[in-house]
Amino acid sequence: MKYLGFILFTVMTNAAAQLMLKHGMMSLGSISFEGANPVLKLLQIVFSPWVFLGLCTFVISMASHLYVLSKVELSFAYPFLSLAYVAVAVFAYFVFHEDLNAWRIAGIAFICIGTVLIAQGGSGHAEASTPEQSVSTSELTR
Template identity: 65%
Template sequence: MNSYIPLILFTVLTNAAAQLMLKRGMTGLGQLDPGHDGLIATVLRVVFNPFVFFGLCTFVVSMASHLVVLSKVQISYAYPFLSLAYVVVAVYAYFFFQEDLSPARIAGIGLIMLGTIFIAQS
């Protein structure tokens, strides 16, 4: 199973990249008001935002690689690695979106990483 860790990590990184692109795109759009702008116009505005569009495309790549992983390894082994996407997103968000990274979040990140190491060793 350890031979699939690079593909699993690719899945994690593309998942995190998708989240970050979606955040960037939605931040650029500001608050949405489908009631005022109309539902279809709002959906089109969101989907055709370049960051949102490429974020959604990146999610498709991430899910495709995850499907390949699931065809090769046990889900109880592969799925917990996806929690590493939170680690990547939280650290990136701290440095580039100036989001809070409190001591509790740092401790949680440490536990996620420790748990993932235990799972990878199993």
């Protein structure tokens, strides 16, 4: 649990990036590549302020996730990223007035329950096994 703050930072920056990308794409309106140079259109999308800020935030999120992966087990850290779905759904409800019906709320509840169960399942620290803890194949056949 020592790195839980970093894990939650990763989750929140990931969710924030998704919300910024959505806002940026909404502000651009309908996108059409007909009659336009696709490379120029893509650059226009990438360098629009909210999309660019979202992409930069996503890079920060990934850098934080890489740090977390260097400190804890993948099987512990990765399921926490599902909390980004929870944050995005809740914030999208309030910011973009997206639907948050009973099925989505039930799914969010299951995600939260699953994440709590995974967090209780161990410390999550990535520890290299020492030679005395290792069991060789020849020892197993004895």
